[in-house]
Amino acid sequence: xxxxxxxxxxxxxxxxxxxxxxxxxxxxxxxxxxxxxxxxxxxxxxxxxxxxxxxxxxxxxxxxxxxxxxxxxxxxxxxxxxxxxxxxxxxxxxxxxxxxxxxxxxxxxxxxxxxxxxxxxxxxxxxxxxxxxxxxxxxxxxxxxxxxxxxxxxxxxxxxxxxxxxxxxxxxxxxxxxxxxxxxxx
Amino acid sequence: xxxxxxxxxxxxxxxxxxxxxxxxxxxxxxxxxxxxxxxxxxxxxxxxxxxxxxxxxxxxxxxxxxxxxxxxxxxxxxxxxxxxxxxxxxxxxxxxxxxxxxxxxxxxxxxxxxxxxxxxxxxxxxxxxxxxxxxxxxxxxxxxxxxxxxxxxxxxxxxxxxxxxxxxxxxxxxxxxxxxxxxxxxxxxxxxxxxxxxxxxxxxxxxxxxxxxxxxxxxxxxxxxxxxxxxx
Numbered sequence: 001x002x003x004x005x006x007x008x009x010x011x012x013x014x015x016x017x018x019x020x021x022x023x024x025x026x027x028x029x030x031x032x033x034x035x036x037x038x039x040x041x042x043x044x045x046x047x048x049x050x051x052x053x054x055x056x057x058x059x060x061x062x063x064x065x066x067x068x069x070x071x072x073x074x075x076x077x078x079x080x081x082x083x084x085x086x087x088x089x090x091x092x093x094x095x096x097x098x099x100x101x102x103x104x105x106x107x108x109x110x111x112x113x114x115x116x117x118x119x120x121x122x123x124x125x126x127x128x129x130x131x132x133x134x135x136x137x138x139x140x141x142x143x144x145x146x147x148x149x150x151x152x153x154x155x156x157x158x159x160x161x162x163x164x165x166x167x168x169x170x171x172x173x174x175x176x177x178x179x180x181x182x183x184x185x186x
Numbered sequence: 187x188x189x190x191x192x193x194x195x196x197x198x199x200x201x202x203x204x205x206x207x208x209x210x211x212x213x214x215x216x217x218x219x220x221x222x223x224x225x226x227x228x229x230x231x232x233x234x235x236x237x238x239x240x241x242x243x244x245x246x247x248x249x250x251x252x253x254x255x256x257x258x259x260x261x262x263x264x265x266x267x268x269x270x271x272x273x274x275x276x277x278x279x280x281x282x283x284x285x286x287x288x289x290x291x292x293x294x295x296x297x298x299x300x301x302x303x304x305x306x307x308x309x310x311x312x313x314x315x316x317x318x319x320x321x322x323x324x325x326x327x328x329x330x331x332x333x334x335x336x337x338x339x340x341x342x343x344x345x346x347x348x349x350x351x352x353x354x355x356x357x358x359x360x361x362x363x364x365x366x367x368x369x370x371x372x373x374x375x376x377x378x379x380x381x382x383x384x385x386x387x388x389x390x391x392x393x394x395x396x397x398x399x400x401x402x403x404x405x406x407x408x409x410x411x412x413x414x415x416x417x418x
Contacts, residue, residue, distance in 0.1 A: 003213070016336050016360045016382055070362065123242020125334025125386045138210045143295075147336050147360060152299030155214040160294035163280045166333040167240045167258035173281025 005133035012149035022146035024081030042066035089182035207293025233264030246383040250372035270303035336360040
């Protein structure tokens with residue numbers, strides 16, 4: 001049986017619009033150098049909004065997302081967060097089991113890596129989650145959803161994850177997991 | 187009289203699907219857990235079963251009239267040792283290379299952890315409300331899950347299946363304003379969820395494959411906050 005897993009702590013996104021920051025923080029913590037400090041979702045939101053791409057940075061409400069998360073409950077993109085952390089590995093690609101298997105099974109020295117996934121719910125909401133394990137024989141994935149928080153891992157059949165995550169279904173029966181985003185270990 | 191939860195037996199084909207699917211989930215549900223899940227699915231003690239319904243943004247925007255009437259599947263939940271565990275049997279249709287027709291049950295996932303624990307505890311608490319509370323009577327305990335809207339609730343529906351007389355107990359939510367272990371009418375429930383649905387309503391997808399979208403990032407000052415105490 002081929003089972004590949006990466007140690008993963010699934011911090012809660014805390015705010016309704018912080019899935020992008022939570023997934024970025026969680027996958028960063030899974031692939032960061034051992035000596036580097038772990039990041040929280042609010043740290044990532046603060047970094048992205050803190051002016052990496054704009055000069056001078058605009059002041060963040062009430063001291064920023066870690067001090068006042070509810071006042072900073074805003075959307076962002078996973079890509080911007082991964083870019084900010086320097087762990088982006090290429091552009092988001094089609095969701096494929098082979099991608100998850102390759103990334104989660106990579107051997108040292110490069111090491112294995114988590115994979116991010118974008119879920120476009122048919123009702124209009126967009127969500128990000130991470131994958132922490134794969135069983136290639138059963139074709140199952142282990143989902144780390146920041147909505148659920150730590151210790152709430154979900155083992156999913158690959159096909160139902162792609163098409164029906166969280167009891168959803170697209171009217172045209174299309175995939176609702178629209179892409180996988182690879183990350184790069186430091 | 188307090189709240190009495192009426193049993194809702196799982197259909198035979200749902201039990202069959204659970205039984206057929208569990209061996210493949212042996213990493214999350216060991217042999218003892220599989221036996222316990224099957225026992226609960228067949229009406230045994232030590233857990234709960236729920237028919238699962240979902241609604242999305244359009245349903246929430248309709249308010250209580252948007253309550254779903256088509257089930258999406260079933261959940262069987264139990265506690266095995268220190269592990270709280272739920273098996274979800276989907277009945278929604280599936281596309282792709284291995285299509286499944288609507289109504290065909292299959293075991294889609296097994297979830298462990300604190301969210302399942304809160305669901306089970308909320309269910310037990312409902313039946314232990316002391317007599318004399320404002321809410322009493324017989325109900326069927328369903329689940330209402332709002333994909334992308336960060337809320338899962340026990341949905342208490344009277345035997346008449348009149349959704350307007352139903353009650354909701356959110357056991358997991360990221361939406362501000364809900365109090366733990368409280369019963370909400372559909373109107374009260376949707377009033378709290380509606381701001382999140384409005385946020386996503388008609389909002390273009392931010393994230394497209396193979397496109398660098400860093401320019402799409404919104405600073406907090408540019409985007410209306412939906413935090414506690416905000417006007418909606």
